[in-house]
Amino acid sequence: MSMQGNSDHERGLRHWIQEGKKIASDRSRRIGRTRKWKFDTVATHGLYDFEQASSLNNGSIMEPIYMSPAQAFHDYDEMEVALAYQMPSWTYTRIANPSTFFLEETVALLESYGTNLEAGCVACSSGMSAIRTAIEPFLVNDRSAPPANFVSTSRVYGGTFQQFSQRQMHDRNIEVRWVTDNLDIDEWASKIDSGTRFLYGEMPSNPAVALFDIEKVAELAHAHGIPLIVDSTCASPALLRPLAFGADIVVQSASKVMVASGMAIAGTMTAKKGIPSRVGPDEMREDFATWVKLLPYRDNGPAMSPMTAVLALNELRSLRTRVAQMSRSAQQVARFLDEHPKVARVNYPGLPNHTQASIADKYLTLVDSEYDAGGLEHLYGYMMVFEVAERDAFAPINTRSFYDNLNMFWRATDLGRVKSVATLPAISTHQQQGEEGRALAAIQPNYVRISIGIEHVDDVITDLDRALDAID
Numbered sequence: 001m002s003m004q005g006n007s008d009h010e011r012g013l014r015h016w017i018q019e020g021k022k023i024a025s026d027r028s029r030r031i032g033r034t035r036k037w038k039f040d041t042v043a044t045h046g047l048y049d050f051e052q053a054s055s056l057n058n059g060s061i062m063e064p065i066y067m068s069p070a071q072a073f074h075d076y077d078e079m080e081v082a083l084a085y086q087m088p089s090w091t092y093t094r095i096a097n098p099s100t101f102f103l104e105e106t107v108a109l110l111e112s113y114g115t116n117l118e119a120g121c122v123a124c125s126s127g128m129s130a131i132r133t134a135i136e137p138f139l140v141n142d143r144s145a146p147p148a149n150f151v152s153t154s155r156v157y158g159g160t161f162q163q164f165s166q167r168q169m170h171d172r173n174i175e176v177r178w179v180t181d182n183l184d185i186d187e188w189a190s191k192i193d194s195g196t197r198f199l200y201g202e203m204p205s206n207p208a209v210a211l212f213d214i215e216k217v218a219e220l221a222h223a224h225g226i227p228l229i230v231d232s233t234c235a236s237p238a239l240l241r242p243l244a245f246g247a248d249i250v251v252q253s254a255s256k257v258m259v260a261s262g263m264a265i266a267g268t269m270t271a272k273k274g275i276p277s278r279v280g281p282d283e284m285r286e287d288f289a290t291w292v293k294l295l296p297y298r299d300n301g302p303a304m305s306p307m308t309a310v311l312a313l314n315e316l317r318s319l320r321t322r323v324a325q326m327s328r329s330a331q332q333v334a335r336f337l338d339e340h341p342k343v344a345r346v347n348y349p350g351l352p353n354h355t356q357a358s359i360a361d362k363y364l365t366l367v368d369s370e371y372d373a374g375g376l377e378h379l380y381g382y383m384m385v386f387e388v389a390e391r392d393a394f395a396p397i398n399t400r401s402f403y404d405n406l407n408m409f410w411r412a413t414d415l416g417r418v419k420s421v422a423t424l425p426a427i428s429t430h431q432q433q434g435e436e437g438r439a440l441a442a443i444q445p446n447y448v449r450i451s452i453g454i455e456h457v458d459d460v461i462t463d464l465d466r467a468l469d470a471i472d
C-alpha cells in the first residue's frame with residue numbers, strides 16, 4: 001500500500017471506531033431510560049425505542065425479526081474494525097443478531113431489576129445449552145490448578161442431572177459433588193476444596209420444589225473465590241432474581257414459563273459484571289457474558305434462532321401478570337389437594353407448615369407487588385408435586401388411575417405452560433437417572449408433578465377432583 005493508501009486506511013479505521021463509540025453511548029442512554037422503570041415496563045419496551053424503530057425498522061413499534069445469517073459492511077475498514085470487536089456489530093447470527101440482542105438486553109435488565117448491578121445475557125438454543133454455556137468456562141484444563149470438580153444441589157432437573165453426571169463426570173472425568181441437604185450450609189462447605197471451580201443450585205428445584213439459601217451459599221462461594229450459578233427456571237425473574245441475593249450467574253430454561261405459550265425451546269444465561277473465578281483470563285471475570293459470547297459461544301455454536309428471540313421477547317411482556325395468575329391458582333390447588341382424602345402428601349412451599357416456609361418467604365415474592373393495591377405478595381410458583389395415597393408406592397396403581405382419568409390436564413413432560421400439565425417424574429423427566437439417581441434427587445415413584453396454567457382455577461380443580469374420584 002502507498003503512503004497515501006495507508007493514511008486513508010487509518011482515517012477509515014478511526015471513522016468506524018468513532019461510529020462504534022456513538023452506538024455504545026446511544027446504548028447507555030437507552031439503558032439509563034429503563035433504570036427508572038418498573039419491571040413490567042422494562043419487559044414491555046426493553047431497549048427498543050423510537051430512534052431504533054426509525055433507524056432500523058421503518059418506524060415499526062414492534063422489534064424487527066432479522067432472519068439473515070450475516071451483516072454486510074460498508075467497506076474494508078468497517079469490516080476490519082467490526083471483526084476486531086472495536087465497534088458494536090453483529091457480523092454473523094451464530095455470534096450475535098439484532099433481534100436476539102433485544103431479547104438478551106431485556107433479560108439482563110429483568111434479571112438485575114431492582115439492583116445497581118450491571119449484567120449481560122447470552123441467549124441459547126435451549127435451557128440445557130444455557131447451563132453448559134455457563135459451566136464449561138470454569139471447567140477448563142488448567143495445569144496450574146488442581147483437577148476440576150464442582151458442587152451442586154442433588155435436587156435438580158433430570159436433564160441437568162444427566163449433563164452433570166454423564167457428560168461432565170462420566171465423559172470428561174470432572175467430578176460433580178452432590179449436596180443432599182440443600183439447606184445444610186456445612187454440607188456445602190464440606191464438599192469444597194482447592195479444585196472446586198463453582199457452586200451450582202436449582203431454586204426452586206424441578207420437580208421436588210426444594211429450596212436453598214442463595215445468600216449464604218453465595219457468601220460461601222465467594223469466600224473460596226468461586227462463583228455461584230443458579231437455575232431459577234421454575235421461579236422466573238417475576239418471582240426471584242438470584243443476582244440480587246449474591247449469585248453470579250443465572251440460567252433459565254426459557255422454554256418454560258418465560259415462553260409460556262409454548263412456541264419455543266430456548267435458554268438464557270445472565271451474568272453480573274465482576275465475578276470470581278479460579279481459572280480463566282481477567283476479561284472473563286470482568287464481563288463473563290460478553291467474554292462467553294465473543295469466544296466459547298462463537299466457537300461452540302449454541303445460538304438461539306432470531307425467530308425464537310422475538311417470540312420470547314413478546315412473551316416476556318406479560319411474564320409478571322401470567323406468573324401471578326398461575327401462582328395464585330396453584331395456591332388454591334395446593335390447598336384443595338392437601339385436604340383431599342385420596343392425596344397422601346402435597347409439596348408446595350405456599351402451604352402452611354411447609355418445612356421450608358421461611359426460606360420461601362425470603363426469596364419468593366411477586367416482583368413490584370409492593371406497588372399493587374393489595375401490597376407485598378408472596379407467591380410460590382405454579383408447580384407442585386403430590387402423592388396419591390397408595391398401599392405400595394412402588395406399585396402405584398391409584399396414581400395410574402388418577403393420571404389416566406385426567407381430562408383437561410395434558411399428560412406431558414412439560415411445565416410453566418399456559419395450559420395445565422401433569423407429569424410423572426419417575427417415568428419421564430427422571431427416568432434415565434435410575435433408582436439411585438432418583439433417590440438422590442428425592443423423587444418418589446408415585447410423585448405427580450403438576451404445573452398450573454391460566455385456565456380458570458375452578459376448572460383446574462374440577463378436573464383434579466374428578467380424576468381423584470375415579471380411583472376405586
Ligand SMILES: *Cc1c(COP(=O)(O)O)cnc(C)c1O
Pocket residue numbers: 126127128129157159160202205206231233234252253254255256265266267
Ligand atoms: C426444562 C428445564 C431445563 C432444561 O431446559 P430445556 O429448555 O428443556 O433445555 C433446565 N432446568 C430446569 C429447572 C428445567 O425445568
